[in-house]
Amino acid sequence: MSAGGVEDQRAQNVTEQARHCAGLRAFRGDRDTGVPYHRAVIVRRPFLIASALAAAMVVAALLYGMNLGAAAAVGASPVPVAALPPRPAAPEPAPPPVAVVSAAPAPARTTSAPDPYESLSQKVDRLSRSANPVDAFAAYQLVTTCIWARDHEGWMAHHILPSDRELLPTTPQACGDIASDQIQSRLRWLERAALAGVHHAATEMLKEGPDGLGLSGSSDIDAPENAPWKQRVEAALDAGVHTCDSDSLESRVNSYETGLGVEQDRAKALTYWVAYMECRQRLVGGTGTILANGDSVTQRMGTTLSADQIAKAVQEGQRLAHDAQPLPGDQ
Numbered sequence: 001m002s003a004g005g006v007e008d009q010r011a012q013n014v015t016e017q018a019r020h021c022a023g024l025r026a027f028r029g030d031r032d033t034g035v036p037y038h039r040a041v042i043v044r045r046p047f048l049i050a051s052a053l054a055a056a057m058v059v060a061a062l063l064y065g066m067n068l069g070a071a072a073a074v075g076a077s078p079v080p081v082a083a084l085p086p087r088p089a090a091p092e093p094a095p096p097p098v099a100v101v102s103a104a105p106a107p108a109r110t111t112s113a114p115d116p117y118e119s120l121s122q123k124v125d126r127l128s129r130s131a132n133p134v135d136a137f138a139a140y141q142l143v144t145t146c147i148w149a150r151d152h153e154g155w156m157a158h159h160i161l162p163s164d165r166e167l168l169p170t171t172p173q174a175c176g177d178i179a180s181d182q183i184q185s186r187l188r189w190l191e192r193a194a195l196a197g198v199h200h201a202a203t204e205m206l207k208e209g210p211d212g213l214g215l216s217g218s219s220d221i222d223a224p225e226n227a228p229w230k231q232r233v234e235a236a237l238d239a240g241v242h243t244c245d246s247d248s249l250e251s252r253v254n255s256y257e258t259g260l261g262v263e264q265d266r267a268k269a270l271t272y273w274v275a276y277m278e279c280r281q282r283l284v285g286g287t288g289t290i291l292a293n294g295d296s297v298t299q300r301m302g303t304t305l306s307a308d309q310i311a312k313a314v315q316e317g318q319r320l321a322h323d324a325q326p327l328p329g330d331q
Helices: 003-028 039-076 119-130 131-150 153-159 171-175 180-185 186-195 201-208 223-241 244-259 266-284 298-302 307-323
Strands: none
Touching: 119 180, 131 153, 131 186, 131 201, 131 244, 131 307, 171 186, 180 186, 180 266, 186 201, 186 223, 201 223, 201 244, 223 244, 244 266, 266 298
């Protein structure tokens, strides 16, 4: 290359370098002179920033519009009523209880609960205070056992073998701490049980006698002073007949057959005999016909009775036993 060409080339390079520097200052500005940015640069950067902000606002607006539209769609287009599940019906209020008026049941005769640690005196006191006449008879029996053991203590020592004495209660065993006032009250408990028809109580009342000393061959129960007691005994026997007490029925049989204390009546004796046998069957749960033409008692009583009288007596005795009602818990 010639010298002129080299010079021309250098000049061109200097010119391009100057243009390049001038372009840089146009974009950056002159830090020393404080010349502002080039106009093109001032225009371009705000535009880019505004474009970016506008785009962000558009996106935010779109998102907000979508959310608002969805909410509006939900509010404006409810689910059809038919598509909703039926609302459960409110439970109806329960009707008020209706008072049932019924006949008041008969008061039950309850037995007081025993205490496993109670003494004999406490047991007698509990039974005697019970409203159940069966308990009253049990209290009488406990005290009577004590009296028997006390009165026969010497007799058992001289007439009962030592090996057999264990079968009979001793005085300490039978009496324990039973008080004297309880012994004196035993006849009152016995009479209450007998008049209620407790089994065996009426005949025990008869055996005790009017004064509680027992009947003997010299006892005159038909004496005028014993008339009130005799009337109570008769009432007790009638009560026992109506509870199917075999002792009361047997007593009636003997009285009317022999005429002891009553006018002799063979027809009534046969009636009570039939009731006696029927009640025995009923209490032991037996079945079958006990009375027959070959029954010795029936034949003996029927020697002076006609066939119609015997048939009537048998029918009346069966009815009497059928209508009898033993007390609950009585044996």
